Amino acid sequence: MTTKKTEFEYTKLAEFFYQRLENRAIPLTAKNISNELLACAPDYRPGYWRRLRCALAYHQNMLGYVDAAERIRRAKNPVTAHGSNLSKKSRQPRVRAINQADEDVLKSYFNQRGDISMVSAILIFKNAGIRPAELSGLRVDGNRLIVTGAKKSHGGQRGADRTLLLDGIDSSLLRYCVMQAQRVDIGVMQDRLRAAGKKLWPRRRALPTFYSWRHQLGSELKGAGIDRLRIAYIMGHQATGSVDRYGNRKLARGGRLPSCPADADLSGIRITHSQLSADNTHYIKPESPVINKANDTSVRNRGMAAVIFRRKNESSDNDLS
Known part of the structure; x- marks a missing residue:
């Protein structure tokens, strides 16, 4: 429908x-x-x-x-058809981190052109790390951002709805940004971002995309020491195994982060996508056998880290920055 x-x-x-x-x-x-x-x-x-x-x-x-x-x-794509010799158009190279300088340049570029929708979109992607396809379904309830998960598959077992708590952000400003960003089709905004990147950095092969801020948020969450279960919830994953695909703690810049509300339901998040639970409601990871760490150097600590929320009391706490 x-x-x-x-x-x-x-x-x-x-x-x-x-x-x-x-x-x-x-x-x-x-x-x-x-x-x-x-x-x-x-x-x-x-x-x-x-x-x-x-x-x-x-x-x-x-x-x-x-x-x-x-x-x-009924038309079938001849490029992806079995035995096809046609070459598939490659994906646009993605920047998997975005520094503050580039972000400021982009915001200034769109501000100078009066493109409030683009500035608002950048601020939302930075603060919430949503997927581009999730922008149109965002709802605001006070300082809560309600996200309808995209990329759902496997009978709803992949992709997750979530509510993000954005402390320190004025609720009216958050509502305004969402309203402005939703005025323009996401495909059009992606084209605008790509065109701006080409104009600002003509010699770069990989340019910022909206996914760049999603990867950056992954880095920030890891750098802040937040446990994998909550990172998975915030990023909209239904398995903590997906956390590894986004971000690198070494690229974290610090700053305000979204968090899980106290009433967030984390029970459906599993470790991998590969095994169903006994009641067929969600996937779980089978218990691993005890391994002698002294004899196996590949063992990694899979325990949950303590929840550490980095709070910075800055004078701009009421701004989306």
């Missing part, structure tokens, strides 16, 4: 694609749309191509062309 926002985005995406055919004087028929969709597959990353296919199928169905919609829906 598509939301009004998704319907609007799908319509824009489909109409933009139709313009591609019209510019070449190609009639808008079901066959031509399907053929062009297949032909353009090498130009796009597989994830975007799937979204484009969904948008075209939805729009054709909305216009009443049910057969055309079904034909488009």
Whole structure:
């Protein structure tokens, strides 16, 4: 079931694609749309191509062309097809940390252009470390940011909803930033961030993305000594094993961090995604056999660290900085 926002985005995406055919004087028929969709597959990353296919199928169905919609829906990406020799478009290189200087340059760049939505988005990604796809579903309740988890799969066992407690941040400012950031489609903002990065740092191969702040928050949480269970909750993981993919404690800059509310439910977070619990409700890690640490240098301490929340009493505590 598509939301009004998704319907609007799908319509824009489909109409933009139709313009591609019209510019070449190609009639808008079901066959031509399907053929062009297949032909353009090498130009796009597989994830975007799937979204484009969904948008075209939805729009054709909305216009009443049910057969055309079904034909488009059945189209298979020739790039990812078994035995394909077509090369898959590589992902954009991601910066897995972002320093304060680059962050300030970006905020200044968008402030000078009056782009409040972009400045607000940067501040939200910095303070909450959400995934880009989670921005549109954010809700604010006082100084609590309620996040509807993205990247859900495995029957809901991957990806997690969570509530982040943002102490020291004015609730009206938080609400304003969320409202401003949600005014613009996340895909458009990602394009703006990429374009700004190319203009500001033309010689860099890897440029900041919204995921850069997510990785940076992972570094900050680890650097603050917060235990893996709470890091997993804050980052929206359902397994602590995913914590290793985000951040490096050596890259932590210090500062204010989101925390888990006292009523946060951490019971569903497991260690790995590989084994279901006895009641088939969530995955758990089987008990490991006792290993003689003296004879096995690969043993790592898997115990939970003490919860340490780094609080800095700065004069700017009421600002999203």
